[in-house]
Amino acid sequence: MAYYIKAYVLRDNFLESVNHYLIGSYVGRSCGNSVIHLKQMQSIFNNLGKVASRYNEYDLAIHFFEEGLSYAYQLNDTSKILQELYQIGLTHYHKGNYHQTLFMLDLAKPYQRKSSWKRTQSEITIANALHNLDKLDEALEIEKALILKLNSDTTHNRRQAYFGILYNNIGNIFRDKSEIDSAIFYYKKAILFKKSLVGTKLNYGFLMGSISSLSELYLENKEYVNARRVLLKGVKYIEGGDDQNLANNKYNLEVYQQLVQLYKALEKKDSVVFFKEKYRNQLNRYTDFSKKRNVQFLVDKFNAEREREELDARNEVYLFWFLAMVFAICFLGIIIFFFHRKKSKRVIEMTEHDKRLAELKALKAQVNPHFLFNSLNSIYSFILEEDGEHAEEYLLKYGKLMRKILDHSNLLTVPLNDELETLRLYVDLERLRLGYDFHYEVHINIPLSEENISFPSMIIQPFIENAIWHGIAHLEDRGRISLSIDQKNENIEVKIRDNGFGLNDKTKTSHHTVHGIDLIRERLELLMNRDANKDVLSIISDKEETCVSLIFPAEILKDISHVE
Incomplete structure (x- = not known):
């Protein structure tokens, strides 16, 4: 399918790639049921779902993932069925439907291998859903069990990344349990692991999230020296990197906002003005980025609506x-x-x-x-x-x-x-x-x-x-x-x-x-x-x-x- 191949080649060009994926999905409906065709259609809808989910079109994303799941079932491909079930569960999590998240990830368990990264990812999402349902002890038990498993499994291909994620999640749980010292301890460990990932695919978003969470605790406890040290490290990462994920990360806004809060508490007016301007510039940059990455393929799908x-x-x-x-x-x-x-x-x-x-x-x-x-x-x-x-x-x-x-x-x-x-x-x-x-x-x-x-x-x-x-x-x-x-x-x-x-x-x-x-x-x-x-x-x-x-x-x- 020419449209599928062209969309894959142009995937760095967001608008053009999505447009070709969508055209390919319509053209592909009438191209038969060969294995190659079914795999292409499953991949097209999976990618469309990821794009829609990334830009908060959750209902649309679930629709695309369910389309991809239907093709995965036709292929009887367990890895692709697992992929679609996990994406549907994750999208429900982002939408705030935590019970539905648990249900979908429970359906995915029979298709998981014991040591697969998808299983680890799924269990992390389950723990996060339980956390949001205020089942803090159950979530903490899952997170700690995963750390023990990763310590014993040195062959796991995403081991370092998951250590950073798990330590950050445990910090969040202790924060909500009001055990501040433990929360700070785990946030620091999360930052330590995530710093080693800078320059890889799983870098700035995870790192800046932990920095923001740790500095927020320091500010709440009025530990201004520690808060300033952590936040200025965050600024160093923001201004020293050239990665687009860093430049347009939403946690950058939180870092600058916390710096404004810090210097207000310290009564340093010049610094307040300086970081307010930084915050405004970052907000404009993030807003412009979001507008440019708008899901414009909806216009192509609903031509009748446009008329x-x-x-x-x-x-x-x-x-x-x-x-x-x-x-x-x-x-x-x-x-x-x-x-x-x-x-x-x-x-x-x-x-x-x-x-x-x-x-x-x-x-x-x-x-x-x-x-x-x-x-x-x-x-x-x-x-x-x-x-x-x-x-x-x-x-x-x-x-x-x-x-x-x-x-x-x-x-x-x-x-x-x-x-x-x-x-x-x-x-x-x-x-x-x-x-x-x-x-x-x-x-x-x-x-x-x-x-x-x-x-x-x-x-x-x-x-x-x-x-x-x-x-x-x-x-x-x-x-x-x-x-x-x-x-x-x-x-x-x-x-x-x-x-x-x-x-x-x-x-x-x-x-x-x-x-x-x-x-x-x-x-x-x-x-x-x-x-x-x-x-x-x-x-x-x-x-x-x-x-x-x-x-x-x-x-x-x-x-x-x-x-x-």
């Missing part, structure tokens, strides 16, 4: 825009509610002049929510039609417009250039909303700059809205709207023209149109101090053109230019 996740992601985008719209509506509603409540309290204490300004603001506030609500309806329509591009464009322009309106919400007048920019944003939104590009032009003919002219906020917008929705929106040809602002003698004249059907066409007007014009007329009368002799608003409309004219005396604009 479903992509669909869910699209739905989440739509849900996001909908919730954003709901939030915006609620936010605006809250703003308007508190705005009106605040103004209502102030009106009671106002003079007649202040009341006039409050009425102006109240009338202005009746206009803003109307076209803001229409804009939100347009966004909602784009989302329903799954037109994400236009919805995004509309929402961006809407956000800019909303910001301007909120900035000006407490102002009766704003600089003319700000008002023109607000109108431009509004027209852009209506173009998107209608779905076609009508012509819109602005002509300014005044001696002062636009920044220096104070202009009634949102007084023109309702007429632009009427020109669009009750004028050019129903035209078959391209619509046209023009806005002109001119100074004539002591007045500034604003004209809004459109080539729509006109306000006299009863089929194209609505109650809202008339009501909106009445609101603007009331605002203008209040601005003019209810002077009915001043004709500031006129509308001329026929079937070819509608022209709205607003005339503001220069002194009136000057009087209101600083009112907020």
Whole structure:
């Protein structure tokens, strides 16, 4: 099987090797039941299980080991059956299922040879499981029996390694029995044996674990000199080795953490800062290593799941825009509610002049929510039609417009250039909303700059809205709207023209149109101090053109230019 062979060759390349193992497992299911094939399949699933277990995917690891066990039974190979039963038991141990560990390792006993390293490994795992089940004396008895057996068996090929493991485990048992001196004694013996293994496969993980356990006891007993000596030896191993297992060992984090704890107790601030930085660097290194070694072959196995996740992601985008719209509506509603409540309290204490300004603001506030609500309806329509591009464009322009309106919400007048920019944003939104590009032009003919002219906020917008929705929106040809602002003698004249059907066409007007014009007329009368002799608003409309004219005396604009 080419995939199996390639995965074996590439086993140092984690991601590529696992990917080929997985492909090989699927291809191999249909390749027959020859002995060679069954051995390859057993080996593939055993290796996949080891990888998944190493990176804490225990349920997945057990699944792979059980697949490997089924092939081992077909081969009737006792060594491979023992291998899979042991791996399943060990994975249950890592998962915390200690009773299940004991059960699986008991099943493995008939397949073990008396002097095999697998038997020793299995008995160590049994002792650890009993330890975690608080059966300390039973665990200790097994560990000591194993030491006696290893002392008499000089041919055991992993003898030195197991001495280190057993002494460390006995130290752990005495620690939990609160026999601290005995625990320290065995931790020291464990370190002594494990130091002789540095440079072999079973090196740093075992060694650093014992160093961490011993220094932890010294710290608990406030034996700071001994703790410092042991920990600095650990640092020497961490920084002096080039083995990847050392560089990314989780016990390194414990060593640096204990050094921080030690120097805090000794009140050496510089050393605390130094080893905190070491700890952070090691944590980043360990985290990056774990991410790079993530079990990415799950993506290959569950392609259908990925497609479903992509669909869910699209739905989440739509849900996001909908919730954003709901939030915006609620936010605006809250703003308007508190705005009106605040103004209502102030009106009671106002003079007649202040009341006039409050009425102006109240009338202005009746206009803003109307076209803001229409804009939100347009966004909602784009989302329903799954037109994400236009919805995004509309929402961006809407956000800019909303910001301007909120900035000006407490102002009766704003600089003319700000008002023109607000109108431009509004027209852009209506173009998107209608779905076609009508012509819109602005002509300014005044001696002062636009920044220096104070202009009634949102007084023109309702007429632009009427020109669009009750004028050019129903035209078959391209619509046209023009806005002109001119100074004539002591007045500034604003004209809004459109080539729509006109306000006299009863089929194209609505109650809202008339009501909106009445609101603007009331605002203008209040601005003019209810002077009915001043004709500031006129509308001329026929079937070819509608022209709205607003005339503001220069002194009136000057009087209101600083009112907020």
